Amino acid sequence: MALEDSARCILGNHDLHFLATYHGVRKAKKADTLKPILKAKDADTLVNWVRVCPLVREEEGILMVHAGVLPQWSCSQAMGFAAEVQDALLSRDYTDFLSAMYGNEPKRWSDKLKGDERLRMIVNALTRLRFCTADGEMDFETKEGAGSAPKGFMPWFEVPGRATAQDTIACGHWSTLGFIDHPLVLTLDTGCVWGGCLSAMRFDGGRRELLQIECGELPGVLRPS
Template structure:
């Protein structure tokens, strides 16, 4: 790949996505598109986003975000999905809907590249996990989402408890805690306990908690961990982690991080 292009949460904002791709002169034949998850919901053109990214084919991909998983739960008609979502209904009602959704559930929750020393996840990584543990946990969750008991996973996906991942948890309880880590977390403690109710104000963390990336395992010290999900944090770069969710769907910006062999830089477009 000539360039790896990492882009933050789209949430159905197809027009801003096109303007950003035009600005960076995206070439699907020589670039790799790496999306930080939450392709859908609220922006109005989720189906167009999904179809475009799906049609690009490999090596382009997205990691799964909480809104993507919510769409998959809506598809399965989970009883906790009560409020009708017109944007999701357009996806389910389209002739391409089932194929697009099947493609979506086969996307990763964690992507890593040893050569680039870059990891991509939607929300975060448990502070207790080194790279091997994070990879094993991601493999487990991806296997459940893609596997024959996907409906069982959806039935058990929602909920803030248990508050931390433990390897001895039952399979679908463990899958729920892994889902919360990879797709929902913002604040955590060093023992892996999550706080999932906070608004996400970095200046007002819940008592006893810190942003998860301030506690990240030292095994990631020479890596760049890229994530989205945290629109209140916005575009954030502390030299080790990089947040790309700059609130496009809320009228902010859509952010891309472009990685070349000898250069790495940010491009943004206003979302209006």
């Protein structure tokens, strides 16, 4: 918030969990680091700011998303589906949406999905996706690197013929994956919380530059046990 227009944010699964915890929809876990935010004097302001952030953003031809995009979705579809979730977040009864948001089903997209199932599916795809099948069935159990894919599954960005294959996508979420130097897929969660790096990508006139800080240089970072 202090950065004002200098930074534009998108929501991930932990941000949505923060909203749910704040409203008592979910209880904070021991491993959560939300306590200082939940008890902050301006907590209401912080909550309202998070609520208006989108799940997907497009800037300078780059689609920014927390986790990934289902292979059947185009960039424009992903943005449209994300807007459905944002509408739910901005509605008067948005705590009902937060209550229904949790769960792993359905695991496969269908245009026929409606209501809570549709919104849950969109949230899971955009904020939790790692592995999926060629027809978009998601796996939420495996959290290791790309080589640990269950049989029949693969990293979402390796699905042959995915609708976004010609689009540049920047994402995070998958801390055990690390940075992949791919022309069109930028995986920027490089495991800072586990002692890795905090990574950013700078774009300047078509050039891109990877910027990284060793997390040992940052205060308050969890050390791997």
